[in-house]
Amino acid sequence: MAKRTPLYDMHVKYGGQIVDFAGYDLPVQYEGLGVLKEHTAVRTNAGLFDVSHMGELVISGDGAEAALNNLLTNDIRGMYDGQVRYSVLPNEKGGAVDDVLVYRINGNTFLLVVNASNAEKDARWISGRLPSDVTFSNISDAVSQIALQGPKAELILRKLVKEEYVPKKYYSFVKNAAINGMRCLISRTGYTGESGFEIYCGNMDACAIYETVMQAGKEDGLLPAGLGARDTLRFEAAMPLYGHELGEDIPIDEVGLGFAIKMGKENFVGKDALLRHEPQYERVGAKLVDRGIAREHCPVYLGDEQVGVVTSGTHSPTLGYPIAMLRIRKGLTGQLTVDVRGKRLRLEIVPLPFYKKA
Amino acid sequence: MSKLMFTRTHEWVKIDGSTATIGLSDHAQHELGDLVFINLPAEGDAITAGESFCDVESVKAVSDVMAPVSGKVVKVNEELESAPESINNDPMGSWICEVEVSSVPDDLMDEAQYAEFIK
Numbered sequence: 001m002a003k004r005t006p007l008y009d010m011h012v013k014y015g016g017q018i019v020d021f022a023g024y025d026l027p028v029q030y031e032g033l034g035v036l037k038e039h040t041a042v043r044t045n046a047g048l049f050d051v052s053h054m055g056e057l058v059i060s061g062d063g064a065e066a067a068l069n070n071l072l073t074n075d076i077r078g079m080y081d082g083q084v085r086y087s088v089l090p091n092e093k094g095g096a097v098d099d100v101l102v103y104r105i106n107g108n109t110f111l112l113v114v115n116a117s118n119a120e121k122d123a124r125w126i127s128g129r130l131p132s133d134v135t136f137s138n139i140s141d142a143v144s145q146i147a148l149q150g151p152k153a154e155l156i157l158r159k160l161v162k163e164e165y166v167p168k169k170y171y172s173f174v175k176n177a178a179i180n181g182m183r184c185l186i187s188r189t190g191y192t193g194e195s196g197f198e199i200y201c202g203n204m205d206a207c208a209i210y211e212t213v214m215q216a217g218k219e220d221g222l223l224p225a226g227l228g229a230r231d232t233l234r235f236e237a238a239m240p241l242y243g244h245e246l247g248e249d250i251p252i253d254e255v256g257l258g259f260a261i262k263m264g265k266e267n268f269v270g271k272d273a274l275l276r277h278e279p280q281y282e283r284v285g286a287k288l289v290d291r292g293i294a295r296e297h298c299p300v301y302l303g304d305e306q307v308g309v310v311t312s313g314t315h316s317p318t319l320g321y322p323i324a325m326l327r328i329r330k331g332l333t334g335q336l337t338v339d340v341r342g343k344r345l346r347l348e349i350v351p352l353p354f355y356k357k358a
Numbered sequence: 359m360s361k362l363m364f365t366r367t368h369e370w371v372k373i374d375g376s377t378a379t380i381g382l383s384d385h386a387q388h389e390l391g392d393l394v395f396i397n398l399p400a401e402g403d404a405i406t407a408g409e410s411f412c413d414v415e416s417v418k419a420v421s422d423v424m425a426p427v428s429g430k431v432v433k434v435n436e437e438l439e440s441a442p443e444s445i446n447n448d449p450m451g452s453w454i455c456e457v458e459v460s461s462v463p464d465d466l467m468d469e470a471q472y473a474e475f476i477k
Contacts, residue, residue: 035417315394
């Protein structure tokens with residue numbers, strides 16, 4: 001039996017078509033809307049997502065920063081209070097346990113936002129590797145998260161909160177914000193390639209905040225958006241998705257995340273393995289030259305030799321044609337093809353991201 | 359007088375003498391979501407009742423379209439190739455192909471039976 005998020009009643013109200021995702025009943029799309037309309041709303045106006053399934057872990061104590069820094073590929077030293085940073089949570093062999101957002105609440109307290117499907121695994125992984133003077137708590141079940149994304153997200157948020165509650169910089173947050181007197185944390189982050197915000201609140205306020213934002217955004221074209229649009233949006237923006245571009249057995253130096261892997265740090269879990277590792281594969285973007293859609297796991301060929309696989313693939317609603325992210329051997333030249341149910345379709349390598357906001 | 363029938367796999371078929379026109383039911387298009395691609399059969403293809411002869415893709419997934427009858431494809435609605443969303447907008451009007459029928463299985467449902475089936 002899948003868990004329901006505190007926003008379940010909102011999904012029913014707005015006609016969400018519910019599926020089981022990472023153990024949660026969540027809307028894949030909404031009745032009368034659908035992935036394409038919801039996707040377009042986020043690119044042109046705004047969309048509202050329930051992302052309460054995401055996990056939230058709090059690490060605190062005098063040694064929290066040092067202990068956490070040893071578990072992450074990015075360097076979290078020198079962040080300011082109210083800053084967010086993306087990092088991989090690496091395993092010993094240089095793969096990924098997960099990818100996470102690190103929120104610095106203060107110098108001794110950090111909030112980690114992790115993937116729903118990995119939350120329990122991450123909690124065990126991290127809590128088992130912290131010294132005794134560092135406190136760990138998994139607050140996932142007490143926290144709801146709502147993502148307001150799109151070019152009109154800021155306009156909508158500004159109708160609801162005081163000026164000082166609007167985080168100014170990308171990847172920053174305001175901790176003690178309030179919407180209609182309901183306490184929340186608001187960060188300028190997202191997983192869509194658009195500007196936007198993620199609002200964290202207590203479960204008891206989730207429906208009221210959701211409804212307040214929805215009503216405020218109505219006149220601006222705000223629509224509820226489901227998991228389907230969330231995936232096509234992140235994919236066009238070439239943001240990696242754990243289980244597709246990232247995994248325990250995919251070396252993280254083959255994923256194009258160099259900006260978040262600080263090999264200059266004295267040490268971190270998996271650093272030795274990465275130092276010894278010569279990347280063999282790379283993550284690239286491609287569009288299909290022939291008609292068809294390449295899906296995850298479709299094999300990629302150079303001539304008759306398989307040189308990789310598709311890690312994510314779909315029709316791009318914004319571009320209007322099918323695109324794919326590939327994990328292929330480095331430095332290939334020549335015509336690549338992909339096997340789509342027995343047919344070889346030609347690929348053209350294109351730069352990532354597929355879509356970048358103006 | 360043509361006869362409208364449905365399959366358990368949610369295709370519709372209009373049988374008129376020895377000719378059948380095939381499409382996807384409203385229930386099917388609703389379950390599939392926004393269609394963005396269709397892999398049409400070709401004129402002259404032999405199709406077999408209960409076997410895949412075409413596939414459609416929504417943003418999320420690919421689905422086979424099963425032949426409601428056996429026969430030979432004589433006409434294809436090429437317009438769907440550039441506008442697969444027509445199936446979402448007008449499933450009963452968006453025919454996929456016309457077939458010269460060689461045999462009709464006996465488990466097709468009429469409109470009332472199908473309406474009951476998808477309840």
